[in-house]
Amino acid sequence: MNTPVVISLFIFLVLIFAIGFWSSRSLKNATGDSFLQEYFLGGRQLGGFILAMTMIATYGSASSFIGGPGVAYTEGFGWVLLSMSQVATGYFVLMILGKKFAIMARRYKAVTLIDYLKGRYQSKWVVLTAAFSIIIFLFSAMAAQWVGGARLIESLTGLNYTTALFIFAVSVLVYVIIGGFKAVALTDTVQGVVMFGGTLILLIATIIAGGGIGNIMADLTAENPNLVTPYGAEGGTESDLRIFLLDTCRCRSCWFTTSNRSCDGL
Amino acid sequence: MEKERKRKPDERFKIANREAVIGVALAVFNFVWWFAFAYGLGGRTPDNYSYVFGLPAWFFYSCVLGFIIMALLVIFVVKFWFVEVPFDEEEGEQT
Structure with a gap:
């Protein structure tokens, strides 16, 4: 068991809970319709910094910290x-959908993306299809995140996988239930700051450990020259296509969450 | 209510439309920059690569410089070309 890691994980979780409780206070006075608005949308009042950090935390998921580096390690710069x-996805989606979504969502009094589609198309089947696909795809995406989170806790703390998954699931559930969207946005902000800072430290540490960027590149080229090409470790279009497919899967969830955010958070 | 809206086209959607077009233009520019430097400069064999700040030149221009330029462009566009609009409905349409 790695004590410093367990302690910092514990402090981090307590901090996240504290934020959840703190932001749930603004829910107490809200009732009925305004409760829904407050719970799901944080009263539609979130600043730019919070939005930016929320998007970092949304993009930067288990795949960028666990899966991504692994693929980058085998495929080289092609993956990066x-x-x-x-x-492009962040600003593209926000620029195209942001304003129109923000106006129309208020006109339809839409709280979720489904409400929006209902208001827009007035069709039972559109709503049902959208709801089912969101449940199915978000569920699978979430399962991957939960496995990733549990594996991370497992490898850092030395707890077994089931316990790690349990800790992860309970913490997610607690703060989603008590806090609503504002809590999620605020904890995302904290996580975004941690991810950004952590990545920066890691980057600097990696460059120092590798003996400078030039040295790292020389090592990579010596290992396999294809690693520094845009074509992936095996070179040629076949490996290109494989990377591309992997990447598209990840991208799709980004597109989805971004468009969801542009409906919600703004 | 629907007719009323059609007679008086909402100015805000004109703005939203213009900004969507800007978004598409930015994304196209981003893609061309990203693609041209990556596969244009990176297409030769690794022995002929040049390096910028220790990184392969294609990667530096495509991913590092490209990212910085896109970030600056987005900041510029949002600050100077985008217009703040009220999101709530105009009075009279809703109670």
Whole structure:
């Protein structure tokens, strides 16, 4: 058991809970319709910094910290290149949908994406299809995140997998139930800051440990010259296509969450 | 209510539309920049690569510089071209 890690994990969880409780106070005075608005949307009043950090925390999921580095390790720069194609998704979705969604969602009094589609298409089947696909795809995406989170806790603390999954599930459930969207947005903000800072420290530490960027590149080229090309470890279009498919799967969840956010958070 | 809305087209949607077009233009520019530097400069064999700040030149221009330029462009566009609009319905339409 790795005591410093367990202690910092514990402090982090307590902090997250505290934020959840604190932000749930604004729910107490709200009733009925305004409770729903407050719970799901945080009263539609979230600032730019919170939105930015929420988006970092949304994009930066288990796949960017556990799966992504693994693929980057085997495929080299080709993977990083394709990951960078996601830069566009954030501003693209927000610029196209943001304003219109914000206006129309208020007109329809929509709280969720489903409400919005209901108001827009007035069709039972659109609503049912959307609801089912969100449940199915979000469920599978969430399952992957939960496994990722549990594996992370397992490998850091030395607890067994089931216990780790239990800790992860309970903490997620507690703060979603008590706090609503505002709590999620605030804890996302804290996590976004932690992720950003942590990644920065890791980057610097990695460059120092590898003996400078030039040295790392030389090692990579010596290992397999294809690692520094945009084509992936095996070179050629076949491996390109494989990376691309992997990446698209990840991208899709980003697109979804971003458009969801542009309906909710703004 | 629907007719009323059609007679008087909502200015806000014109703004939203213009900003959507800007978004598409930015994304297209982003893709061209990203693709051209990556596969244009990176297409040769690794022995002929040049390096910028220790990174392969194609990667530096495509991913590092491209990201910085896109971030600056987005900041610029949002600050100077985007217009703040009220999101709530105009009075009279709702109680």
